[in-house]
Amino acid sequence: QKAEWQKLKDEPSVTADGKKFTIAANIGTPNDMPGVHENGAEAVGLYRTEFLYMDSSDFPTEDDQFEAYKKVIEGMNGKQVIIRTMDIGGDKHLDYWDLPQEMNPFLGVRAIRLSLKNEKIFRTQLRALLRASAYGKLGIMFPMIGTLAELRQAKAILNDEKQKLIEKGVKIGDDLQVGMMIEVPAAAVLADQFAKEVDFFSIGTNDLIQYTMAADRGNDNVSYLYQPYNPSVLRLIKHTIDAAHENGIWCGMCGEAAGDNTMFPILLSMGLDEYSMSATSILRIRSLMKKFDTKDLKELANEACFVSETAEENEKLVNDLMKKIN
Ligand code: PEP
Numbered sequence: 421q422k423a424e425w426q427k428l429k430d431e432p433s434v435t436a437d438g439k440k441f442t443i444a445a446n447i448g449t450p451n452d453m454p455g456v457h458e459n460g461a462e463a464v465g466l467y468r469t470e471f472l473y474m475d476s477s478d479f480p481t482e483d484d485q486f487e488a489y490k491k492v493i494e495g496m497n498g499k500q501v502i503i504r505t506m507d508i509g510g511d512k513h514l515d516y517w518d519l520p521q522e523m524n525p526f527l528g529v530r531a532i533r534l535s536l537k538n539e540k541i542f543r544t545q546l547r548a549l550l551r552a553s554a555y556g557k558l559g560i561m562f563p564m565i566g567t568l569a570e571l572r573q574a575k576a577i578l579n580d581e582k583q584k585l586i587e588k589g590v591k592i593g594d595d596l597q598v599g600m601m602i603e604v605p606a607a608a609v610l611a612d613q614f615a616k617e618v619d620f621f622s623i624g625t626n627d628l629i630q631y632t633m634a635a636d637r638g639n640d641n642v643s644y645l646y647q648p649y650n651p652s653v654l655r656l657i658k659h660t661i662d663a664a665h666e667n668g669i670w671c672g673m674c675g676e677a678a679g680d681n682t683m684f685p686i687l688l689s690m691g692l693d694e695y696s697m698s699a700t701s702i703l704r705i706r707s708l709m710k711k712f713d714t715k716d717l718k719e720l721a722n723e724a725c726f727v728s729e730t731a732e733e734n735e736k737l738v739n740d741l742m743k744k745i746n
């Protein structure tokens with residue numbers, strides 16, 4: 421099977437009826453780039469920059485960050501790279517950053533919330549990203565956005581840094597896109613409003629599932645409630661994709677669900693544009709994609725969201741479908 425998949429390394433990601441999608445890689449550091457190429461990724465859909473901060477004994481400088489981002493962007497030779505601003509907080513801590521203890525860190529000052537409270541650190545990262553944008557096709561993505569106010573504030577700071585760099589004569593990439601993660605249920609519900617203010621969405625199912633089901637993604641005692649195929653989660657995903665398309669923007673997914681065999685046909689049926697996953701999953705999903713004719717999937721999304729009542733029903737729905745196509 422692995423040998424069969426390997427043949428797809430330089431092939432496009434297409435369905436049996438010739439519909440084209442993007443399969444991208446999630447990375448944590450520029451050192452992950454060989455795996456990205458070996459597995460034929462068509463983009464980097466998520467670069468988790470917090471590792472740059474975590475693998476360091478002090479805040480990485482603007483130049484350190486610029487070099488890391490540039491390396492990844494140049495390494496993709498014009499293919500898109502989505503870089504997420506730091507997602508510190510929650511379960512991710514820095515020894516050199518003394519942050520207040522919180523009762524519920526996953527519901528506390530995490531990701532964009534932390535960036536907006538520490539503007540100087542945020543601005544340093546944004547300048548490094550803007551400078552790196554000149555070396556290819558960059559998308560800057562904000563994590564954990566829950567309100568339009570947060571998005572607008574983050575964008576205003578980004579634009580302010582951009583103007584200052586332009587005034588200094590620094591070149592900024594023409595293809596720069598600005599997007600957000602959809603991983604807070606509030607943002608998924610209002611996706612139609614958010615879609616008017618960004619160039620793309622990327623659905624972070626790891627968090628979207630935990631926040632929708634109110635089940636800690638790392639707690640075994642509630643793992644039975646962590647249900648990717650629960651119709652409630654699927655409705656939020658479908659609403660997000662529909663809202664993106666109605667407003668003329670693209671929608672990807674960079675949570676684990678994007679590389680999951682059972683989730684995949686449901687996402688394809690919803691018309692998700694980009695699937696970003698660990699590099700080692702890419703060829704498996706590309707091979708699976710080739711088996712599906714989108715015409716046969718027309719009803720699947722609606723059934724999974726509005727007819728099924730449980731996650732188990734949806735697993736069965738997909739398993740039956742898989743038996744038919746194999
Ligand atoms: C997610 O929440 O799905 C996601 C991709 O972000 P992280 O796993 O880094 O929280």
Ligand code: MG
Pocket residue numbers: 563603624626627
């Ligand atoms: Mg997340």
